[in-house]
Amino acid sequence: MATEALGAALDRLEQALMRVEGAVAQQGTHGAATGEELALLKVRHRRLKDTVAQELRQLDLLLAGLPK
Numbered sequence: 001m002a003t004e005a006l007g008a009a010l011d012r013l014e015q016a017l018m019r020v021e022g023a024v025a026q027q028g029t030h031g032a033a034t035g036e037e038l039a040l041l042k043v044r045h046r047r048l049k050d051t052v053a054q055e056l057r058q059l060d061l062l063l064a065g066l067p068k
Contacts, residue, residue, distance in 0.1 A: 003056055003059070003060060006052065006056055007056070010049055010052060010053070013045070013048075013049070014045075014049070017041075017042070017045050020038075020041075021038065021042075024038055
């Protein structure tokens with residue numbers, strides 16, 4: 001179902017974010033801006049993931065109400 005595909009896409013996004021965080025940690029801190037940018041990206045990612053999850057729940061509710 002589309003919900004499973006979107007869930008898998010969210011998982012891939014989460015894994016990509018972890019790889020980015022790991023790469024940044026290995027490079028070390030190159031100034032406060034890099035840390036601040038990473039923190040902002042983390043917040044944006046979390047908000048996006050939460051929004052997509054909420055929309056998927058609403059889509060599931062709509063699909064459940066359709067006649068089969």
